[in-house]
Amino acid sequence: MYITHVFGASTPTGISLKKEVHLNKLSDNFYFYSRNGKNNRFVDLNESSSFIPAEFNTPSIWLSFAPCWLFSKFMLEIYDNSPNLLKEVKLLVVCTSTSLLTKKYATNEYDKSLIDKLKKAESNLVELSNKLNCSLRIIRPTLIYGNIGENKDKNISQILSIMRKTPFLIIPKRTGLRQPIHFSQLSMVSFFLIKNFTKNPSKYRTIESLNIGGDEELRFSEILERLKKFSQKKDKAKNCKIFFIPNSLFYRLILIVGFFSPKYFEMMNRITVDMSGFKQVSKIMKLPISSFPLKK
Numbered sequence: 001m002y003i004t005h006v007f008g009a010s011t012p013t014g015i016s017l018k019k020e021v022h023l024n025k026l027s028d029n030f031y032f033y034s035r036n037g038k039n040n041r042f043v044d045l046n047e048s049s050s051f052i053p054a055e056f057n058t059p060s061i062w063l064s065f066a067p068c069w070l071f072s073k074f075m076l077e078i079y080d081n082s083p084n085l086l087k088e089v090k091l092l093v094v095c096t097s098t099s100l101l102t103k104k105y106a107t108n109e110y111d112k113s114l115i116d117k118l119k120k121a122e123s124n125l126v127e128l129s130n131k132l133n134c135s136l137r138i139i140r141p142t143l144i145y146g147n148i149g150e151n152k153d154k155n156i157s158q159i160l161s162i163m164r165k166t167p168f169l170i171i172p173k174r175t176g177l178r179q180p181i182h183f184s185q186l187s188m189v190s191f192f193l194i195k196n197f198t199k200n201p202s203k204y205r206t207i208e209s210l211n212i213g214g215d216e217e218l219r220f221s222e223i224l225e226r227l228k229k230f231s232q233k234k235d236k237a238k239n240c241k242i243f244f245i246p247n248s249l250f251y252r253l254i255l256i257v258g259f260f261s262p263k264y265f266e267m268m269n270r271i272t273v274d275m276s277g278f279k280q281v282s283k284i285m286k287l288p289i290s291s292f293p294l295k296k
Contacts, residue, residue, distance in 0.1 A: 001066035002090065002198050003029050003058050007074075008065030009041065010034040011236055012148045013095070017065075017119040024191075031055075046068040048077035053085060061091040061194055065186075068096040072121040074129055091135045091197050093190055094125055098142040098211055102275045108262035126207055135201075137193050138209040142278055145293070146183040155179065156293070160222070160227060163237035170243050172250035175220035177276035181215025185281045186212075192285050213278035215289040220271050223292070247272060 009032035021030045031054040034040040044050040045066055051074075064071040071094060075277075078085055100118045103111045129136035145156035163169065165260055179199050189212060218226070224242055231238040245253075258265035282289045 004061040009040040010036045012183040018186045045074040063093040068121040072124040086097040101160045142213045143180040163240040168241040172247040176273040179276040181214040211278040217276040
């Protein structure tokens with residue numbers, strides 16, 4: 001029997017996983033940790049001493065939806081200060097981001113700092129898994145979306161917020177491909193990996209990175225159109241008009257933005273760049289294709 005410690009339990013993905021665990025009647029085998037949330041065990045990833053494990057003498061799986069740089073630092077501190085807590089860890093499953101791939105040529109300081117943090121976190125986790133002689137699954141999702149209560153994603157929700165505040169958007173005629181993934185799909189894949197491991201641990205004693213996205217590859221412009229189409233009638237986003245201009249003109253316009261904010265210049269420039277081609281959730285789990293936006 002394995003127990004699973006889940007960190008970042010108050011994130012939308014963590015909340016979704018808890019529902020999945022409950023539906024499968026596996027609640028006794030999962031422990032959920034978070035700095036926030038009334039129904040989770042408390043832990044502050046900035047203070048490894050705050051971690052009081054429910055169990056640590058049973059073969060275990062550690063799963064994190066928290067920022068990977070915080071989680072890797074937290075794990076290293078435990079290894080240095082309380083290594084006995086990790087002696088029964090058999091599998092680490094950690095969510096990072098495809099930004100490591102899609103933003104690797106970024107020149108603005110914000111994105112460069114993000115890439116450095118992601119690289120260092122993944123490198124530390126690989127090193128730690130080797131020291132613990134345990135398996136490691138690094139999940140890199142792209143463009144996560146979906147809301148639970150006040151918890152909102154920082155991708156599609158921000159786009160919708162802009163569409164609600166402005167009567168129109170100007171975008172280039174040729175936009176890049178995206179592969180949005182709903183947080184519930186991310187939790188399903190995480191749960192799927194854990195179940196597969198528990199069925200045959202020896203088969204999965206490896207270190208593996210999995211770059212994943214939703215089932216559809218959509219142009220950025222198609223995402224905007226879908227958001228308008230599926231918004232409620234009273235939603236102001238439905239009234240936002242979309243105007244297309246030649247890409248050459250769009251590039252000239254955003255040069256102005258570059259004088260004031262290199263970060264936002266690169267963000268707008270990426271509208272024309274493909275950020276897709278990742279493993280589809282349906283293919284990983286052998287399920288029917290799900291359309292964007294997924295309704296949950």
